Amino acid sequence: MKASMKKPDVDLSIEFAGIRSPNPFWLASAPPTDKAYNVERAYEAGWGGVVWKTLGEDPAPVNVSSRYSAHFGKNREVLGFNNIELITDRSLEINLREITEVKKRWPDRALIVSIMVPCVEESWKTILPLVEATGADGIELNLGCPHGMPERGMGAAVGQNPDLIERVTRWCKQYYSKPVIVKLTPNITDIRVAAQAAMRGGADAVSLINTINSITSIDLDNMVARPTVGSQSTHGGYCGAAVKPIAMNMVAEIARDPATRGLPICGIGGISNWHDAAEFAALGAGAVQVCTAAMLHGFRIVEEMQDGLARWMAEKGYRSLNDFSGKAVRNTTDWKYLDMNFQTIAHIDQDQCIQCGRCYIACEDTSHQSIAKLVDTAGARRYEVIEEECVGCNLCQITCPVEGCITMVPQESDKPYLSWNEDPRNPFRESVTAAG
């Protein structure tokens, strides 16, 4: 038996849009949640919830062979991941039976069923009672699948049309009694429009992002993209660490949109560790969904995610996710409200500097020529910031290979906060005096 250890005294459990879960880590609707075997392994590993891989109408679709591809980093780390899989290729009956059994065996875990059927009321009216009968905690509408299904009028074809989002959501609220989460596609121009449509339809929550249309790489010998099916390929859905910045922006857009204020958001997109999860929560997510990281490393990653999040929360004095959820939203604003009088300047810690010259050449070639290269008589080099020239762009800090060597130092200023709206240099500023 293992020795018992002290654990951080925090409560990771959540209640998201009426769905209770022992922790905020859910597996997204995807291959890892395709059947009872995987889902039960996930619960055993500690996942708080699972969104079952999307159910559709029979006959179930047929998948092609060769389905995934990746955008690799230099050391073969997967930066981004791409798939051309369709919704579940198992029959509706088998899936419903397994969902029922799994929910019975794991009553404390969240089990949400992802659904995608044609944009016809009858289809939804037929499937929803069947799903309700499983005892699952809620449903997630897959209105975002970007590959294959849109060609059949489903998935992203619905999610890209606000009227359809609203209509389908409304049918779901009509024919299903439990929480309805609408999963949004990022393959649109303004995510807020889709979220507003879901809200109008009565959605209990939105989840985002679904995958992004992508081609990850080209086999230059055979002149075909990956994943390759025979001699052809097609675009897939992009996910994994690389999409996290895009997803976070979309989450923040919805979180700070007055029209959708208070709408619960389940964050999805490149979440690979507790830190990512905390960031999504800071932008307003009340739960998060993970897929790619689990596909790359297995379900065990949830142990570190729970432990890391709990320790960080304890350190910060947060007792539950609610204590910090959305805390970064109010500091996320439009460009025009940023303080024009704020000035930060790079500082190079000469004790930490390894004299690689990367900051110098980056600034010299591509920025503001604000770093001087000094060479002493012995040939030793030294890089110094020319403070009068530095605009505080962060480029040197970004290119510096030594963490903490270059810091951006906010400058003392007696000037008050001044937005671009008020800035005299703005020819279109809202003139206070003229109005008065």
Place this chain on the structure above:
Amino acid sequence: MTHPLDHLPRAGHGSDGAALAANFSDLHPPLTQRQAFIESQRCLYCYDAPCVEACPSDIDIPRFIREIAEDNVNGAAQTILEENILGGSCARVCPTEILCEQSCVRNHDAECQPVLIGLLQRHAIDHMRFDGHPFVRAADTGKHIAIVGAGPAGLSCAHRLATYGHRVTIFEAEAKPGGLNEYGIARYKLIDDYAQREIDFLLEIGGIEIRHGQRLGDNLALDTLKRDYDSVFLGLGLGASRQLGLTGEHAPGLMPATDYIHQLRQTDDLGRLAVARRCVVIGAGNTAIDMAVQMARLGADAVTLAYRRGVESMAATGHEQEIARANGVRIVTWAQPERILLDDAGRVTGMRFARTESRGGALTATGETLDIPADAVFTAIGQAFDDASLSDRRAAVLEREAGKIEVDGNFRTSLAGVYAGGDCVAAGQDLTVQAVQHGKLAAQAIHQQLMAQQEVA
């Protein structure tokens, strides 16, 4: 002349050939494709990189490493060869720990581990695949240059001259080209016939002829070369091993380390080499280490390296000293050779050393002595430029500097039209990579001079 170690047992006696051969395989095995890729990612692609400043041959190191990282190994190889046509052997024999790798910014705190530049360079050269030679030979200029010595300096000079379209004839005393790469490097640093294969590659440029058995002052006269060729480049090696200056210098059992290494490199049967059960190597440079380690790997029971000063003064790099210790070599410092101990038959039985100490910086004998029994004593106390190699009537008048040939910044000697580079000239560190650089720069100077003359004419 009988071999000074003929009375000793053979390496093959008591150990099998496969084990012996394994002892002389690559000291630092090459990186695998994956290792090279990972290691190449560690390079920070410094601007005005310190490693480039530290490299005597001006290779654009960040560039070739980035090319490896970008799966462009031929590009990487060309970046290296452009500055150092013997980049393959330099990658193996360079003391990178005091050159490029010493100056790598990744040595700094937090990592303390340089990018393995030498092994990456080797990777690029080992894996290059060109359709023909990667250099183009310019149209024939009608000029013909004589080079004395087919060592790294001479070969580098020849290749660069050939790319300019000049014809080159190299005059070499030994039976094979390569100089120290062929005859003087520890066998496990440059294995198999790598030195010859690299030269075969170099000669693919065309327009280079090598004539063997040609020795300046013997069957070769500088005057003749000056008369028959448009320019002459002297790329002579350091011929003479310094002597101890003690009685018994020629006794059976005593031998210059370079002579033994010469045999070790040329033999196709390590088992037939004479091996001392107990031996002493006198010296503190990399040759001393090479000798001691190779003797240990050939099966000697006790190998002692003796040096008259302290460890901190040893010319061998710390890395080399570690190799010696890892091979069981005992390093005895503050021991100055005093007497060669001989038996009744006049054979070496050991060395007597005077214990020394440093008094106010001056090396002083303490009055104590130390006897180390040995069947063989190898001297590796440095090589000097052998004046005999300039016994040629014309060469004898070449101006000297610090015992070597004096050259100016363009590698011109005091004789018009005669250039020199490599170990035989004053400037430099007696490194292969330095010799390659001299040869390359001399070739550029020769080319400019010849082209300028042509314009005037």
